[in-house]
Amino acid sequence: MDLRGTFAIITGAAQGLGHAVSKAYAREGMRLALMDIRGDKLDELAAELRTAGAEALTIQVDLSDAGDTQHAIDAALAWGGTPRILVHNAALLIQRSMLEITLEQWQKETNIILQAGFQLCKAVWKPMIDAGGGSIVLLTSGSGTRGFVKEIAYCPAKHATEGLMKTLAMEGAEFNIAVNAVTPGAAIHTPMSEQNYDEAGRARWIDPAEITEAFVELAKQDASGITGKRIAARVGKLEILA
Ligand SMILES: NC(=O)c1ccc[n+]([C@@H]2O[C@H](COP(=O)([O-])OP(=O)(O)OC[C@H]3O[C@@H](n4cnc5c(N)ncnc54)[C@H](O)[C@@H]3O)[C@@H](O)[C@H]2O)c1
Numbered sequence: 001m002d003l004r005g006t007f008a009i010i011t012g013a014a015q016g017l018g019h020a021v022s023k024a025y026a027r028e029g030m031r032l033a034l035m036d037i038r039g040d041k042l043d044e045l046a047a048e049l050r051t052a053g054a055e056a057l058t059i060q061v062d063l064s065d066a067g068d069t070q071h072a073i074d075a076a077l078a079w080g081g082t083p084r085i086l087v088h089n090a091a092l093l094i095q096r097s098m099l100e101i102t103l104e105q106w107q108k109e110t111n112i113i114l115q116a117g118f119q120l121c122k123a124v125w126k127p128m129i130d131a132g133g134g135s136i137v138l139l140t141s142g143s144g145t146r147g148f149v150k151e152i153a154y155c156p157a158k159h160a161t162e163g164l165m166k167t168l169a170m171e172g173a174e175f176n177i178a179v180n181a182v183t184p185g186a187a188i189h190t191p192m193s194e195q196n197y198d199e200a201g202r203a204r205w206i207d208p209a210e211i212t213e214a215f216v217e218l219a220k221q222d223a224s225g226i227t228g229k230r231i232a233a234r235v236g237k238l239e240i241l242a
Pocket residue numbers: 011012013014015016017018035036037038061062063064088089090091092112139140141142183184187188190191192193
């Protein structure tokens with residue numbers, strides 16, 4: 001499939017992995033709606049992409065807030081039409097113990113990952129059905145299948161993301177919508193990993209630009225291809241894990 005001229009919605013595009021995926025999609029000639037809470041960094045990225053000839057809309061949004069998220073999605077769809085792919089990549093990981101975390105902090109982290117994931121999928125679902133198909137990628141993590149100390153919000157939200165992926169992939173089969181969950185298949189150097197990696201992780205981290213090929217491949221999928229899978233984005237390729 002030629003992705004040129006097709007439309008992608010990417011959350012958490014201002015930095016880290018989402019930034020790298022946005023640049024990879026721009027190189028494919030895709031039109032991009034870029035969402036993030038960091039409007040300044042989004043504008044920097046969009047300026048760079050437009051200079052290189054890409055079409056990009058920036059939407060500053062707090063994805064922990066349902067109303068703000070809905071406005072952002074409405075703006076994206078009004079600008080770009082039906083997306084070929086939605087990549088819900090935004091996340092927040094702040095390590096806190098059960099004794100430390102408040103309900104508000106827990107809700108903020110889980111809302112960004114799970115509530116916004118649900119809202120984004122719901123918003124693109126009918127347009128993708130009407131368009132005859134599409135592809136949805138939800139970012140997961142090792143924390144989507146295992147527990148980690150002090151990931152009181154992030155870990156359950158990533159587990160639930162994998163549940164959302166599995167359920168939507170089943171429902172999407174009839175409508176030709178592929179739904180997959182992607183975990184970075186390498187240690188990547190991003191602002192999130194600067195906050196959370198130990199020495200061993202830092203010793204082997206690589207630029208997230210090296211693992212964007214999987215996202216390009218997934219933009220070409222529909223339900224006749226890869227769907228309902230847990231996928232590792234490895235250097236230059238994707239690997240189906242489960
Ligand atoms: N870094 C890793 O090693 C690693 C490992 C496993 C999974 N992941 C997953 O990969 C994805 C990208 O991670 P990353 O390392 O690039 O993270 P990052 O923190 O560097 O980037 C996340 C982006 O999400 C945005 N964001 C945070 N809160 C937001 C909010 N309320 N509203 C809108 N945007 C918000 C941030 O501004 C940032 O641009 C995440 O889903 C993460 O869980 C990362």
